[in-house]
Amino acid sequence: xxLAKRIIPCLDVAGGRVVKGVNFKDLVDAGxxxxxAKFYGEAGADELTFLDxxxxxxxxxxxxDIVSRTAEQVFIPLTVGGGIRAASDVDQLLRAGADKVxxxxxxxxxxxxINEISDRFGxxxxxxxxxxxxxxxxxxxxxxxxxxxxxxxxxxxxxxxxATSRGVGEILLNxxxxxxxxxxxxxxxxxxxxxxxxxxxxxxxxxxxVEDFARALEAGADALLxxxxxxxxxxxxxxxxxxxxxxxxxxxx
Amino acid sequence: xxxxxxxGSGNLRSAERAFSLSGHETIITSDPxxxxxxDGLVVPGVGAYGACMKQLIAASGDTIIKSRVASEKPxxxxxxxxxxxxxxGTEKGGQLGLGIFDGEISQISAKILPHIGWNTxxxxxxxxxxxxxxxxxxxxxHSFAAKSHVDGALSGWSEYGEKFMASIERxxxxxVQFHPEKSGDAGARLISNWVSSL
Numbered sequence: 001x002x003l004a005k006r007i008i009p010c011l012d013v014a015g016g017r018v019v020k021g022v023n024f025k026d027l028v029d030a031g032x033x034x035x036x037a038k039f040y041g042e043a044g045a046d047e048l049t050f051l052d053x054x055x056x057x058x059x060x061x062x063x064x065d066i067v068s069r070t071a072e073q074v075f076i077p078l079t080v081g082g083g084i085r086a087a088s089d090v091d092q093l094l095r096a097g098a099d100k101v102x103x104x105x106x107x108x109x110x111x112x113x114i115n116e117i118s119d120r121f122g123x124x125x126x127x128x129x130x131x132x133x134x135x136x137x138x139x140x141x142x143x144x145x146x147x148x149x150x151x152x153x154x155x156x157x158x159x160x161x162x163a164t165s166r167g168v169g170e171i172l173l174n175x176x177x178x179x180x181x182x183x184x185x186x187x188x189x190x191x192x193x194x195x196x197x198x199x200x201x202x203x204x205x206x207x208x209x210v211e212d213f214a215r216a217l218e219a220g221a222d223a224l225l226x227x228x229x230x231x232x233x234x235x236x237x238x239x240x241x242x243x244x245x246x247x248x249x250x251x252x253x
Numbered sequence: 254x255x256x257x258x259x260x261g262s263g264n265l266r267s268a269e270r271a272f273s274l275s276g277h278e279t280i281i282t283s284d285p286x287x288x289x290x291x292d293g294l295v296v297p298g299v300g301a302y303g304a305c306m307k308q309l310i311a312a313s314g315d316t317i318i319k320s321r322v323a324s325e326k327p328x329x330x331x332x333x334x335x336x337x338x339x340x341x342g343t344e345k346g347g348q349l350g351l352g353i354f355d356g357e358i359s360q361i362s363a364k365i366l367p368h369i370g371w372n373t374x375x376x377x378x379x380x381x382x383x384x385x386x387x388x389x390x391x392x393x394x395h396s397f398a399a400k401s402h403v404d405g406a407l408s409g410w411s412e413y414g415e416k417f418m419a420s421i422e423r424x425x426x427x428x429v430q431f432h433p434e435k436s437g438d439a440g441a442r443l444i445s446n447w448v449s450s451l
Contacts, residue, residue, distance in 0.1 A: 001412040004371040004390060041437070046371055071267050077392060077435050097266045099394075099435060122300035124367050124394045169367055169394075200369050222365065252371040252390045 002250040006046035006223035007213070007237050008079075008202065009230045011036055014054040016062040020227065034069045040230070041074040044237045046252055048074065049102070049172075049225060052082030064096045071097020079127055081172075087116045094121065102172060104129040105145045108152060111162060118167030127202070128168040132156040132189065133176035141189060148176030157196055170200045172225065178206025182229070185216035194220030210235055210243040217249055255279040255448065256291035258334075260305075260312035268297055268331070271434035274441065275448040288317045292451040294326070296428075298333030302342035302358060302397065305333045306350065315351055322353050322426055329447050330428030332395060335421070338428055344397050353426060354403045363414025366396040372431075374419045377407040382420060382427060384446050389439035391419070391431035398430055 012020045017031045037048050048070075052063045060083065067080055080093050081102025090101050103126065107113050117126050133151075135142030141156035160171060173193055175186035185206045194201055203221035207213065207229050216224055229235060241251040255277045257268050265281045272295060273279040280287070288294055296318065298305045309315055318338075321328055330338050337350045342358035350358070361368060371390035376383035398417035402408065409420035411430075420429045427447060433440035 001373050001375060001410075003368065003393075003413055006370050068266070072270055075267070075271060075435060075437050075440060077394075077432075094264050095266065097264065097270075099264055099267070124299065124369070124396075170369060198365055200365055200367070223370065 004046065004250045004252040005217055005221075005244060006202075007044070007240055007251070008047045008049055008223055008225040009040045009045050009237070010049040010051060010204070010225050010227045012051045012053050012227065013063065013066060014052070015059050016066060019053070020231075033066050034073065037070045037074045037078075040237070041076050044241060044252070045076060046223070047077045047079065049079045049081065051102070052080060054083070064092060067093060067096040067098050081127065081129055086113070087120050090117050090121060090125065094125070100125050100127050100169070102127040102129045104131065107163065108143060108145065108154065108159070111166060114163055114166040114168060122169075123167040124169040126168045127170045127172050128160070128163050129172040129174065130156060130160060131174045131176050139192070141192075144176055148179065157193070160193060160197055164197055164199055168199060170202055170223075171197060172202045172204055175203075175205035179204075180228075181206055182208030184208060184212040185219070185221070185224075187215055187219035190216055190219040190221050208234075210240050213240050214244055214247045214249065217244070254287075254291050255293045255295060255451075256288045257281045257295045257297065258288055258312075258314055258317070259283040260314045261308045264299070265297060268295060268434045271441065271444055272448065275445045277448050277451070283312050285313050285317055288314075289320060292327065293448065294318070294321055294328045296328060296330045296334035296337075298331065298335075298337060299394075300333065302333060302336055302344040302350070303346070303348040306337055306342075306348050309337060318351060318353070325425045327425045327447075327451055328427065330426075331434070332430060332432060335428030335430050336397060336399070338421075338426070339399055342397060354399070354406065354421060354423070356399050356401050356403055358397050358399055360397050361395075361414055361417055367394055368396065368413040369394050371436075372411050372413065372419075374409045374411045374431075376409040376420070377422070380407055380409065380420070380422060381450055382422060382429070382443050382446050383409065386439045386442045386446075389436075389442075391429075391433065391436040391439060391443075393419075393431045395430060
């Protein structure tokens with residue numbers, strides 16, 4: 001009996017469609033998030049993350065509709081992030097069928113949001129998404145917004161300490177330096193964040209080879225999130241799991 | 254008919270969908286009469302122990318559950334819906350539970366909490382719930398659990414930092430610490446095992 005290391009594909013959704021490129025030969029419509037969610041559910045994903053990157057109110061109701069259609073067909077946990085500014089947004093998403101929500105920018109702007117969500121729905125519902133990059137802050141890592149383009153001047157480690165004391169269930173640690181490089185996860189950042197926090201850590205950004213996943217676990221990650229390597233079929237979730245099992249990590253088969 | 258007790262706790266929609274897939278009519282309700290007369294009652298629950306108990310009592314869920322236990326009508330508790338069936342919980346200062354099972358719900362001794370993700374279970378021989386999925390993984394999200402054996406009950410055990418109770422079955426009352434409605438095919442089988450016993 002060992003807790004399995006989780007593999008989590010991430011879908012960027014805007015206006016009801018998966019964006020940022022998905023290239024599957026065996027899907028009729030690679031842009032349909034519900035169809036992709038189903039595909040990943042059957043392919044052995046341990047959880048799914050939808051990142052709502054749309055900006056308009058109309059897109060918001062589309063997202064709720066996607067969440068509810070996905071929840072009808074996919075029986076693994078679903079996290080939805082993006083655009084959550086109030087506990088009422090969380091309530092809507094949970095009612096639609098989300099199991100967890102990811103918060104990022106709105107919590108940086110107003111940290112009390114974390115208390116409001118965790119007091120009402122429990123810590124376990126909240127995934128704190130931290131987009132961090134190397135910078136001249138105290139820890140050497142700074143929190144960014146807008147996909148790493150905007151620096152906040154906020155020290156990433158101080159922010160993680162503050163946020164977890166308010167009540168978060170997990171941290172999704174995105175390396176803005178590694179993101180999109182396919183050069184591997186930022187293992188230095190993972191192991192340093194692991195040493196300062198006691199909640200589960202999901203590592204994200206930089207996955208390029210199956211070996212990268214094992215290295216991130218070695219550095220202290222509890223779960224691993226990736227997008228493009230899965231969307232483009234560079235390798236499958238099962239190939240990652242087979243490699244991890246071979247290396248002695250517990251995975252769900 | 255299966256009633257999912259709506260007392261303001263939990264993502265009830267996915268539970269409703271998962272149970273209705275078993276072929277039984279399933280409704281989300283807080284109506285005491287429907288809950289009392291349904292073939293099976295599902296008691297969900299997320300969040301803190303005390304908050305769940307408070308909401309449960311406000312919705313008369315305590316009375317509904319106790320009278321179903323007394324008349325041996327099937328109940329399935331899920332996550333905190335399992336925990337509140339025990340005598341008490343230590344979360345946030347301590348709270349009394351329904352006392353259907355003797356024992357305390359306390360924090361798991363592990364370095365990293367919550368215990369989130371897929372874990373396997375040492376399931377009891379003769380378990381109704383785990384028939385055909387004895388060696389499968391199920392999805393957990395919790396920091397607290399029951400840890401001591403309950404007399405006269407069949408229990409499944411899992412481990413995260415320490416051994417804790419993952420399931421309990423006694424007479425018509427069953428409960429699981431994990432989320433069968435989020436546990437893929439294995440969870441669907443467990444749900445259908447329970448439903449077929451109604």
